[in-house]
Amino acid sequence: MTQSATFQVDLEPGVAFYELKVAEVIEETADARSFVLEIPPDLSERFRYRAGQFLTFRIPWGDFRITRCYSLSSSPEADEPVKVTVKRVADGRMSNWFNDRLAAGSRIEVRPPAGQFVLGEGSAPLMFFGGGSGITPIVSLIKTALLTTQRRLKLLYANRDAESVIFRRELDALEARHPERLEVVHHLDDAAGFLTQARLHALIEGWDAAEFYVCGPTAYMDLVEEVLESRSVVFVERFISARDPDRREEPSDAPSPAGDLPQKYKVTIEDRTHEIPYLPGKTLLECAKQAGIDPPFSCEEGYCSCCMAMLRQGEVVMATNDALAEKDLAAGYVLTCQSRPTSPEIWVDYDG
Ligand SMILES: Cc1cc2nc3c(=O)[nH]c(=O)nc-3n(C[C@H](O)[C@H](O)[C@H](O)COP(=O)(O)OP(=O)(O)OC[C@H]3O[C@@H](n4cnc5c(N)ncnc54)[C@H](O)[C@@H]3O)c2cc1C
Ligand code: FES
Numbered sequence: 001m002t003q004s005a006t007f008q009v010d011l012e013p014g015v016a017f018y019e020l021k022v023a024e025v026i027e028e029t030a031d032a033r034s035f036v037l038e039i040p041p042d043l044s045e046r047f048r049y050r051a052g053q054f055l056t057f058r059i060p061w062g063d064f065r066i067t068r069c070y071s072l073s074s075s076p077e078a079d080e081p082v083k084v085t086v087k088r089v090a091d092g093r094m095s096n097w098f099n100d101r102l103a104a105g106s107r108i109e110v111r112p113p114a115g116q117f118v119l120g121e122g123s124a125p126l127m128f129f130g131g132g133s134g135i136t137p138i139v140s141l142i143k144t145a146l147l148t149t150q151r152r153l154k155l156l157y158a159n160r161d162a163e164s165v166i167f168r169r170e171l172d173a174l175e176a177r178h179p180e181r182l183e184v185v186h187h188l189d190d191a192a193g194f195l196t197q198a199r200l201h202a203l204i205e206g207w208d209a210a211e212f213y214v215c216g217p218t219a220y221m222d223l224v225e226e227v228l229e230s231r232s233v234v235f236v237e238r239f240i241s242a243r244d245p246d247r248r249e250e251p252s253d254a255p256s257p258a259g260d261l262p263q264k265y266k267v268t269i270e271d272r273t274h275e276i277p278y279l280p281g282k283t284l285l286e287c288a289k290q291a292g293i294d295p296p297f298s299c300e301e302g303y304c305s306c307c308m309a310m311l312r313q314g315e316v317v318m319a320t321n322d323a324l325a326e327k328d329l330a331a332g333y334v335l336t337c338q339s340r341p342t343s344p345e346i347w348v349d350y351d352g
Contacts, residue, residue: 016270016294017058017109018043023081024104028166032087032133033099034073037110039082047082049113051075051144052137052213052237055084056111056296056306059097064245068094069298069306071136071215071237072113073167075143085166087133093244114296116305116323117237119145120211124233125152127207129224131216132159132166137237138215139167146178153178154210156203158187158195158220195220200227215239240299265346266313269293278341284309284316284348285336295350300337307337310352315343 020043024036037055039047054071070084086098102108117137119126126145130138135157145151159165165186175184185203187195200223204210208231214224215237228234262278267288276291285307288295298306302320310332316339324333336348 016111016296017056018046018112019107020110022102022104022106022108025102026083028085029087029164031099031164032085032166034083034085035098035102036081036083037108046112049076049082050118051077051140052117052119053113053115054117054137055113056298057094057098058109058111059094061093061244062246066093066244067111067242067298069115069242069304070098071115071117071140073136073139075140075147077147078143080143085133085136087166092241094241111296114306114308115237116308116325116328117141117213117215117235119149120233120235122211123149123151125154125207125210127204127210127212128153128155129212129214129216129220130155130157131220132164134214134216134220134237134239135166136215138213139170141213142171142174142182146174146182151181153182154203154207155182155184156187156200157184158216159189161188161190195223197223197227200224204228211235213237238299238303240301240304242298243300260344261341262314262344262346265341265348267291267293267295267309268312268347268349268351269295271351278346282340283337284334284339284341284346288336295336297337302335302338305335307335308333309336309348309350310334311339312347312349312352314341314346316341316346 021038022035023038026034028034049072054069056067056069058065058067070086073085074080074083086095088099089095119141128138145153171184175182211233212228212231213235214221264275265278267274267276274293279287285295285297296306298304303322305323311334316334318335318338320338321335
């Protein structure tokens, strides 16, 4: 594979997108393709990733640029080239752009890996619930778990029909190679009807002590999460689009929390520390965006963890948190899209 020189897009401080070359495009199904990315040697550290993480892509769209996250379907431990898999969404902007326009040799702006949908430590069995394109981070987690642990694994993979199943051959091969450790159960709506709670309860029988990983369309995730309500270790990944500039509602200013608020605060991103104005009522993410330092984000609703950063100094209140676990909070991480300061000195570190 030929290596090309690294080109960091934009010269403003704090910008974290790199231009990478697409090495190969793989047709997975009629409406999903995988895109193998070439990582130049000088970026291999920046693009080191954990199974289950995602990359953020940015493309020009009319007068502005739009960003979306796509999970890595490759596994770092399997020594595979870095790969994401994108399924078309009806009338969706970036998913169709990827499938129609991105070819081997194309270049695209990418932000380094992020995300918390990664393997927990320990030896508990692992049960995965994937629906449609939600299989992408799950196949990565399965490959890594098979290679790096002795844990037992079970996957329920739900799709509309047999033609929609992504990674069919890869999953069959993994199951054949590890018959005593991996069980793959396919559910096809056209053959078996929509999934029911009763079917899910039957599938998790005997897996009480497992860690559960859920990723798929909203209705599917809601159903699975209801069934898993009483389980203690459940990881979820929600596939939500970032709000595009033309679709964004002006965020309403919340009342400023009580306390002596900062006029300015410190933000570290991509090895640079900036001092930026705090705009009363706004979140730390909104302030960072307004200051032009291009922080990472996606849902802006507290679900995806894209915007997480280490709070190195000061105190904040978060409006919502559906992404960070207790251990992340204890380590000092916050969701900057949900955080407003309650102390005069604030320092958030996106590299932390
Ligand atoms: C952490 C993470 C990982 C992800 N991983 C993957 C992955 O591995 N593979 C994958 O395929 N996807 C993944 N996604 C989802 C992906 O980021 C996109 O959300 C998805 O591809 C749809 O984006 P889009 O631009 O094609 O569609 P969008 O343009 O965002 O539109 C989506 C749908 O909403 C409608 N819509 C949205 N806003 C409006 C509006 N204001 N007015 C009218 N209609 C609207 C569109 O018509 C369309 O039907 C992931 C998401 C996250 C957050
Ligand atoms: S942007 Fe998704 S949690 Fe903040």
